[in-house]
Amino acid sequence: MHQVQTQMLKRERQAFIMKQVNLHNRVLSADLGMMLNVSEDTIRRDLNELAEIGELVKVHGGALSKSYHYDYAxxxxxxxxxxxxxxxxxxxxxxxxxxxxxxxxxxxxxxxxxxxxxxxxxxxxxxxxxxxxxxxxxxxxxxxxxxxxxxxxxxxxxxxxxxxxxxxxxxxxxxxxxxxxxxxxxxxxxxxxxxxxxxxxxxxxxxxxxxxxxxxxxxxxxxxxxxxxxxxxxxxxxxxxxxxxxxxxxxxxx
Amino acid sequence: MHQVQTQMLKRERQAFIMKQVNLHNRVLSADLGMMLNVSEDTIRRDLNELAEIGELVKVHGGALSKSYHYDYAxxxxxxxxxxxxxxxxxxxxxxxxxxxxxxxxxxxxxxxxxxxxxxxxxxxxxxxxxxxxxxxxxxxxxxxxxxxxxxxxxxxxxxxxxxxxxxxxxxxxxxxxxxxxxxxxxxxxxxxxxxxxxxxxxxxxxxxxxxxxxxxxxxxxxxxxxxxxxxxxxxxxxxxxxxxxxxxxxxxxx
DNA sequence: TTTAAACCTGCAAAAAAGTGCAATAAAATT
DNA sequence: AATTTTATTGCACTTTTTTGCAGGTTTAAA
Structure with a gap:
């Protein structure tokens, strides 16, 4: 589990999250918080924003890639x-x-x-x-x-x-x-x-x-x-x- | 982080900014202010102008290269x-x-x-x-x-x-x-x-x-x-x- | 049930951004 | 060259954004 540069722009962080999601199909807020060196609250907010624009599916504890998840509404x-x-x-x-x-x-x-x-x-x-x-x-x-x-x-x-x-x-x-x-x-x-x-x-x-x-x-x-x-x-x-x-x-x- | 000559024309400054953006894919307003020895307000104005003509993407805290794959449509x-x-x-x-x-x-x-x-x-x-x-x-x-x-x-x-x-x-x-x-x-x-x-x-x-x-x-x-x-x-x-x-x-x- | 993790809400601090204005610099005009 | 006009810049100010934290609530799993 590697760390990433300090001082990251929000957009960059969200792009990083999307890469992780598309790569692994699921991510945990806690992991991302550690990797990006920000609080879990921030990650949660990012995930919610990304979920709102339909980039991923937010679940309890993290998020899932959209393509591998049946969209349950x-x-x-x-x-x-x-x-x-x-x-x-x-x-x-x-x-x-x-x-x-x-x-x-x-x-x-x-x-x-x-x-x-x-x-x-x-x-x-x-x-x-x-x-x-x-x-x-x-x-x-x-x-x-x-x-x-x-x-x-x-x-x-x-x-x-x-x-x-x-x-x-x-x-x-x-x-x-x-x-x-x-x-x-x-x-x-x-x-x-x-x-x-x-x-x-x-x-x-x-x-x-x-x-x-x-x-x-x-x-x-x-x-x-x-x-x-x-x-x-x-x-x-x-x-x-x-x-x-x-x-x-x-x-x-x- | 090196300093640059004292007085610089606006066009030169913007060219320098574009070089930085294309080189690093991202820039921070604060950094640029230091490097170019101008206030952040000036940098912000530059970034807004460059964003308006589509040379880069302005984000909170700085700017990103246009080619940067934040582009999750x-x-x-x-x-x-x-x-x-x-x-x-x-x-x-x-x-x-x-x-x-x-x-x-x-x-x-x-x-x-x-x-x-x-x-x-x-x-x-x-x-x-x-x-x-x-x-x-x-x-x-x-x-x-x-x-x-x-x-x-x-x-x-x-x-x-x-x-x-x-x-x-x-x-x-x-x-x-x-x-x-x-x-x-x-x-x-x-x-x-x-x-x-x-x-x-x-x-x-x-x-x-x-x-x-x-x-x-x-x-x-x-x-x-x-x-x-x-x-x-x-x-x-x-x-x-x-x-x-x-x-x-x-x-x-x- | 109970417990721990995850969540949401509101709040406050810090950073960044927008705004109006005056000082200065550059350009254009006489 | 002097003067007017225009553009640029920095500053003081307010507003917005971002972020972490404290609290109470919900959810997941023992």
Whole structure:
């Protein structure tokens, strides 16, 4: 770790930071502070400025190169605060060493985002965006189940995925859903339904994560009944009366 | 730091400043004031004038040479203009109805971005980001070859991918590369090398897309020799002399 | 939960920059 | 050459920028 000249112009310093970021893909504020001989506050301010003009992605403790990081824009997610609560609760289901299967959607993505960085587990997914988010975690293994991609939901479907799923036995499956009522969960895309069915079959237990807004709605195609499922995670308190019909159907409410 | 003669004309002084800037890429107002024996106000005025006619870039505390690479423009990808040229040329290789295999990297991503929206073709890829980019095109079929994900490069690797690749015969494979020289193309990640080898085998013809900066460099692991390849696409003119060794090795230069 | 690191906010000191003005120097005019 | 005009320079002044630090808060990980 080498030092750099004293008395550096701000622009120079920021250029140096950008070089480091593009070279190593990630930098730590503490390291840069030492190398450039300025306080971490200064580095933080630099990183924030560079992030503001979109040169890099600021993260807790430092920054990441933009090209190697999937641009996750938390502010654009609908009902983020609810989804954060859901993510917190769902995360408690995941333990070290588990094999976990994940679907797509912003709620699942939020779950992945808040997973502890130390978690060591194996994740299977059919969603491109979930997979990219998983790539930010250093200690987990990510396996993408390939197939034909559905363009608007960016998940893979088709016989290939399903036959792969039939060979897998995971500890837990976590799915977002478009619609859930006391009859079960439903969707509108036939291919996606097939795959989600197979995912539920391939896991010992299944958790549904969804904002309460989607409770008591239905679409044309049935994915599964409530007794195919094990957990229901919403932003509501487990004792909320909106959830009692689901509790009575045998689901564990988080 | 040496002193300079007592009285100096403004034009002389500014010429001296430019010499310093071009020599050191940076100057401090305070230093110049000392060296030229004038007040910092004068120096500041000089720097502002020189900045106004575009001879240098004024920053807080001094000035920087115009050639100084503080110039991080809004482009998120490094060398975007070169990559756009490459993408345009590579796109001419793709025709309706083809089966095309794509690797990862920003050059390939740029290629996908500029593909005509009316193109009807089938694309296979191992790169999450390439796959996402492909999802923006309504008329193409995207098949992701799943496997274990490498977190840095966000591509899938492993036996699963390779055995799938062995079942495929594509018309064209387009790969970015980290390093190419007259011996062939090389990389540093063993798993990635295995997959890229299999991709080249699985396609009738292979095109390498790369900015010229990466020509004549090498890394530890060999992916393939030049006669495993068919096309080389850089931002240079096909007749550029840097490319003649590759042309002589039998590659078609675009 | 607890703890340590990282973060943000406001503040103050120092450096740098902008401003108006007067003194001086250079150029142009008579 | 003398005088007017114009440009340049330094100074005193205020404003802005940059930076580090103290505080309270948030986040990450044990």
């Amino acid at each position: 938390p502010n654009t997610t609908y009902a983020l605060s609810e989804k954060t609560i859901i993510a917190q609760k769902a995360a408690t289901l995941i333990e070290d060493g588990m094999y976990v299967m994940l679907g797509g959607g912003t709620t699942v993505r939020e779950l992945v985002r808040i997973l502890p960085h130390k978690l060591k587990a194996t994740f299977f997914t059919i969603s491109l965006t979930t997979a990219l988010q998983l790539c930010d975690h250093p200690n987990i293994e990510v396996i993408f189940l390939g197939g034909t991609l559905v363009k608007n939901s960016q998940i893979s479907v088709g016989g290939e995925v399903i036959s792969r799923l039939n060979e897998i036995s995971a500890d837990l499956c976590i799915l977002g859903t478009n619609s859930i009522n006391t009859e079960g969960i439903t969707d509108s895309d036939l291919e996606a339904v097939q795959v989600k069915k197979a995912m539920i079959r391939a896991a010992k237990r299944t958790a549904i994560v969804t904002i309460s807004e989607k409770l008591n709605s239905a679409q044309r195609l049935r994915i599964g009944e409530l007794n195919d499922l094990d957990f229901l995670v919403t932003e509501l308190s487990p004792t909320d009366e909106q959830l009692t019909p689901y509790h009575n159907s045998g689901l564990i409410i988080l | 809004p482009n998120t990808t490094y060398a975007l203009s070169e990559k756009t040229i490459i993408a345009q040329k590579a796109a001419t290789l793709i025709e309706d109805g083809m089966y095309v295999m794509l690797g990862g990297g920003t050059t390939v991503r740029e290629l996908v971005r500029i593909l005509p929206h009316k193109l009807k073709a089938t694309f296979f890829t191992i790169s999450l980001t390439t796959a996402l980019q492909l999802c923006d095109h309504p008329n193409i079929e995207v098949i992701f070859l799943g496997g274990t994900l490498v977190k840095n490069s966000q591509i899938s690797v492993g036996g699963e991918v390779i055995s799938r690749l062995n079942e495929i015969s594509a018309d064209l494979c387009i790969l970015g590369t980290n390093s190419i020289n007259t011996e062939g193309i090389t990389d540093s990640d063993l798993e990635a090398v295995q997959v890229k080898k299999a991709m080249i085998r699985a396609a009738k013809r292979t095109a390498i897309v790369t900015i010229s900066e990466k020509l004549n460099s090498a890394q530890r692991l060999r992916i393939g020799e030049l006669n495993d390849l068919d096309f080389l696409v850089t931002e240079l003119s096909p007749t550029d002399e840097q490319l003649t060794p590759y042309h002589n090795s039998g590659l078609i230069i675009l």
